[in-house]
Amino acid sequence: MASRHRITVAVAGAGGKMGSEALRALAADDRFDTVAVLVRDAGQAQASGQYTCPVYDDPERLLMEAHPDVWLDFTDARSVVHHVDRCIAFGVSPVVGATGYTPEDVARWNEACLRQGIGGIAAPNFAIGALLMMRFAAEAARFFTRAEIIEMHHDGKKDAPSGTARRTAEQMAAHREDAAGDPAAHRVSAAGITVTDAAPARGWSYQGVPIHSVRLPGLVAHQEVIFGGAGEVLTIRHDSLSRTSFMPGALLACARVREVRGMVYGLEHLLW
Incomplete structure (x- = not known):
């Protein structure tokens, strides 16, 4: 059971290099609880025993069952737009480290976040x-x-x-x-x-x-x-x-995303 004072996070793309690094960084920071991961093949990932939290390959099911505070996305251009659309619809704040979205996507996410009364962060670079x-x-x-x-x-x-x-x-x-x-x-x-x-x-x-x-x-x-x-x-x-260079910024975004409203484009808006 996650501690109530901690920020609950779901990591999408957990099987990739950035996702794996993010899981290690989140586990080492007592501000966060990783409550779910999204991978391409949940059955294979569960059989490997590499994850200590629930594993999903269906984003809808993850959102309905885990309902994290923050969705940290390190997937790819084919998936990220759908993921962010869905997590905003569920009232979950997205932190987007994947690329492949357009300015029109960011504008749409901003409007959707404002309607939901939540914040989101899309960061081209976390370093x-x-x-x-x-x-x-x-x-x-x-x-x-x-x-x-x-x-x-x-x-x-x-x-x-x-x-x-x-x-x-x-x-x-x-x-x-x-x-x-x-x-x-x-x-x-x-x-x-x-x-x-x-x-x-x-x-x-x-x-x-x-x-x-x-x-x-x-x-x-x-x-x-x-x-x-x-x-x-x-x-x-x-x-x-090293990909560790991106982790302080990614954790900062996860910690601060619930303080903003609308979709913020660029991590620099949290720094200066």
């Missing part, structure tokens, strides 16, 4: 250092008109560019608009040509910033934002060397 990297890049974008992003991840990552790279470009574009007062003034690629004309080898352009995606074994999660100016280059880089 505190990565959030600082994005913040520093956004500040530098006020002073440089040319920049490129190189993001590097393990070869199992399906989406490209990464959510972190997209979020970085969004924040850089917002700060450029604030500084210039004219968003059109900065909508050029690194080659000095319009976004629609950019050659594929120059990277996938987002918000006027080319993004180059690298997928190789041995990598975890790494990003460089390179700014070029007259006679100088500024490089801002962050490296996650």
Whole structure:
């Protein structure tokens, strides 16, 4: 029986690398009780004996039977949207670490959370250092008109560019608009040509910033934002060397999600 003072959490995608790391982090933190996990094959997972809480492969059944305070999702693009839609309908606060959702999904989740009177957090990156990297890049974008992003991840990552790279470009574009007062003034690629004309080898352009995606074994999660100016280059880089780097932010989101209302996009809103 879970202690009443603890936050009850269900982990979706518990069989993956991020989900497994999250289970260890939650177990080591006395603020939380993990009351259920969602995996692809509940029968096989139960037979393995690796989980100490109820195991499900049906999100509806998990929500009806366990009804956790928080749904922590580390699944994939095929599943995350349905999961978050359902947990909000059940009045369960989602913390989304998976990618593959759209801005329209976030807007819909925000409205649904507000109707339910609950909060949710969708975080492109949980690493505190990565959030600082994005913040520093956004500040530098006020002073440089040319920049490129190189993001590097393990070869199992399906989406490209990464959510972190997209979020970085969004924040850089917002700060450029604030500084210039004219968003059109900065909508050029690194080659000095319009976004629609950019050659594929120059990277996938987002918000006027080319993004180059690298997928190789041995990598975890790494990003460089390179700014070029007259006679100088500024490089801002962050490296996650282990998935443990994401856990302090994930636990912070699980602890604070019930304090917010609506769907918050980006963990930075809890930090500054």
